[in-house]
Amino acid sequence: MPDASTEPAASSPAARPAIAPTGTPAARPGSRRGLRIGLGVTLAAVLAGGYVAACALAPLPDLEPRLTVDAEQTFRPDPEISAQRTVNQQSKPTALGWVGDSGAWTNDFDTPRQIASITKLVTVLVCLDAKPVEAGSDGPSYALTERDAEIRRTVLESDGVVADVPVGRKLTTRQFIELALLPSANNYAIGYAERVFGSNTGFQKAASEWAAKHELKTLRISEPSGLSEKNVASAVDLVEVGRLALADPLVAEVVAEPWADIPGIGPIMNSNPLIGDANVVGLKTGTLSSVGYNLLAARKDRVGDRDVVSIAVVLGRPDRSARTRDTRAVLRDAPKAIDEVALVEADAKVGTVRTWQGEVVELRTTRAASAVLLPDETASRHVRLGALGAGEAGRAAGVIRTEAPGGKSMVPVVTARAIERPDLWWRVTHPATAFEGYFGG
Known part of the structure; x- marks a missing residue:
C-alpha cells in the first residue's frame, strides 16, 4: 500500500498546474513587445516634434490685396466749372x-x-x-x-x-x-x-x-x-x-x-x-x-x-x-474755365488685405495728387497693388500712377497698420494655411 505522504494531494495548490490568464501576455522587461511600445512612443514624439518644427519653418503664403476702387479711372473738368x-x-x-x-x-x-x-x-x-x-x-x-x-x-x-x-x-x-x-x-x-x-x-x-x-x-x-x-x-x-x-x-x-x-x-x-x-x-x-x-x-x-x-x-x-x-x-x-481736378485724395482707402489670421488691414494713399484741366482735356489714374507679407504699418503695398496734360506722377499706397506674423500655436492649429506656401495655395 503506497505511502500517502509520497503522492501530492490533488487539492494542494503546489500540485496544480499554472494557468495563464486569457488575453495578451504581460510584457516583461526586455521583451520584444516592450521594445515595440517604446519605439512607438518615441516615434510619435519625433513626428509631433517634426510637425511642430515644420509648421514653425513653413513659408507663409503671400497675402493678396483687394481693390476697393476702380483700377483705372478717367477724369474730366467739372461741368459746372465749364x-x-x-x-x-x-x-x-x-x-x-x-x-x-x-x-x-x-x-x-x-x-x-x-x-x-x-x-x-x-x-x-x-x-x-x-x-x-x-x-x-x-x-x-x-x-x-x-x-x-x-x-x-x-x-x-x-x-x-x-x-x-x-x-x-x-x-x-x-x-x-x-x-x-x-x-x-x-x-x-x-x-x-x-x-x-x-x-x-x-x-x-x-x-x-x-x-x-x-x-x-x-x-x-x-x-x-x-x-x-x-x-x-x-x-x-x-x-x-x-x-x-x-x-x-x-x-x-x-x-x-x-x-x-x-x-x-x-x-x-x-x-x-x-x-x-x-x-x-x-x-x-x-x-x-x-x-x-x-x-x-x-x-x-x-x-x-x-x-x-x-x-x-x-x-x-x-x-x-x-x-x-x-x-x-x-x-x-x-x-x-480751367478746373483743378483731384485725382488722388490724401490718406484715401483704395484697398484691403486679409491677414493669415483673418484680420482686415486697409491700404491707403500717402499723399494727394491733382491736375489742372482745360475744357475738353482729360486725366487718368491707374491703381496697382502687389502681394504682401508681414511688416510694420506704412509698408509699400502698391502705387497709383497719374497722367495729365501737365505731366505724370506716382502716389505710393501703404498699409494702414502692421501685419503681424502668426505665432506657433496658430501655425500648428492651421496646417492648411501654414503649409500653403510650400504648395502654392
Missing part, C-alpha cells in the same frame, strides 16, 4: 481757347468774318512754312528795291498802313516780319510774300494749302496784307492761328515785342494795346472800316501747378477802346 465760360460781350463774335487744347468757347463759333490785318499773322506763318528760319537766326536778308517803293505807293492809295522803304538797304527776314506785325505795315507783308512765293497767285495757293493742312475750314485769304474784305475766318479758327503763331519761336518773340529798331527806318511800335499788360504775350490787331476793330491776344496765367496760355479773339468792335476793354475781359475770365 459752365462759367461765359463772358457778356453783347452778342459780338468772341472766342477763347488755350494753347495745347482743341477746345474753345464762343458766342459765335463758325461764322466767317473779315479779319483785316490779323491776316498778316497768317501771311508770316505761311511764308515761314515754305521757307523756315533756323532757330536762333534772323533768316536770309533781302534788299529793298523799286518794287518795294511801288508797293508802298499802292498801299497809300488804298489808305493802308505803310512803313518807309529805304531802297538799296538790306533787311533780314525777322525785320520784314517785325515791320509786318508790329506797326502792321501792309507794304512789308506784301513784299515778304512776294519774295517767298513770287506772286500773289503763288501766295494764295500756298495759303489755301496751309489752311487745309491745319484744318482751318473757314479761313480764306486772297492777299497777304489784310486790306481785302475777302480775307475771312471764324473766331474759333483764329484761336488756332494764335496757337500756331505761339508755337513758332520767331513769331512768338516778335508778337511780344513792344517795339523794335529797324536800321534805316527807325523805331517801330507794336499796335497791340494789351502789350505791357501783366502776362500778355502778343498777338495781332486788325482794323477795317467795313468790319470794325479786331484783336487776337494771348496771356499766360499760372493755374495750380500749370502754366496756361489763354488766347482770346474779339471781332467787330466799334472802336479801339471797346476792342481793348472786351479783350481784357475775355482774358481776365479765362481762368474761370
Whole structure:
C-alpha cells in the first residue's frame, strides 16, 4: 500500500498546474513587445516634434490685396466749372481757347468774318512754312528795291498802313516780319510774300494749302496784307492761328515785342494795346472800316501747378477802346474755365488685405495728387497693388500712377497698420494655411 505522504494531494495548490490568464501576455522587461511600445512612443514624439518644427519653418503664403476702387479711372473738368465760360460781350463774335487744347468757347463759333490785318499773322506763318528760319537766326536778308517803293505807293492809295522803304538797304527776314506785325505795315507783308512765293497767285495757293493742312475750314485769304474784305475766318479758327503763331519761336518773340529798331527806318511800335499788360504775350490787331476793330491776344496765367496760355479773339468792335476793354475781359475770365481736378485724395482707402489670421488691414494713399484741366482735356489714374507679407504699418503695398496734360506722377499706397506674423500655436492649429506656401495655395 503506497505511502500517502509520497503522492501530492490533488487539492494542494503546489500540485496544480499554472494557468495563464486569457488575453495578451504581460510584457516583461526586455521583451520584444516592450521594445515595440517604446519605439512607438518615441516615434510619435519625433513626428509631433517634426510637425511642430515644420509648421514653425513653413513659408507663409503671400497675402493678396483687394481693390476697393476702380483700377483705372478717367477724369474730366467739372461741368459746372465749364459752365462759367461765359463772358457778356453783347452778342459780338468772341472766342477763347488755350494753347495745347482743341477746345474753345464762343458766342459765335463758325461764322466767317473779315479779319483785316490779323491776316498778316497768317501771311508770316505761311511764308515761314515754305521757307523756315533756323532757330536762333534772323533768316536770309533781302534788299529793298523799286518794287518795294511801288508797293508802298499802292498801299497809300488804298489808305493802308505803310512803313518807309529805304531802297538799296538790306533787311533780314525777322525785320520784314517785325515791320509786318508790329506797326502792321501792309507794304512789308506784301513784299515778304512776294519774295517767298513770287506772286500773289503763288501766295494764295500756298495759303489755301496751309489752311487745309491745319484744318482751318473757314479761313480764306486772297492777299497777304489784310486790306481785302475777302480775307475771312471764324473766331474759333483764329484761336488756332494764335496757337500756331505761339508755337513758332520767331513769331512768338516778335508778337511780344513792344517795339523794335529797324536800321534805316527807325523805331517801330507794336499796335497791340494789351502789350505791357501783366502776362500778355502778343498777338495781332486788325482794323477795317467795313468790319470794325479786331484783336487776337494771348496771356499766360499760372493755374495750380500749370502754366496756361489763354488766347482770346474779339471781332467787330466799334472802336479801339471797346476792342481793348472786351479783350481784357475775355482774358481776365479765362481762368474761370480751367478746373483743378483731384485725382488722388490724401490718406484715401483704395484697398484691403486679409491677414493669415483673418484680420482686415486697409491700404491707403500717402499723399494727394491733382491736375489742372482745360475744357475738353482729360486725366487718368491707374491703381496697382502687389502681394504682401508681414511688416510694420506704412509698408509699400502698391502705387497709383497719374497722367495729365501737365505731366505724370506716382502716389505710393501703404498699409494702414502692421501685419503681424502668426505665432506657433496658430501655425500648428492651421496646417492648411501654414503649409500653403510650400504648395502654392
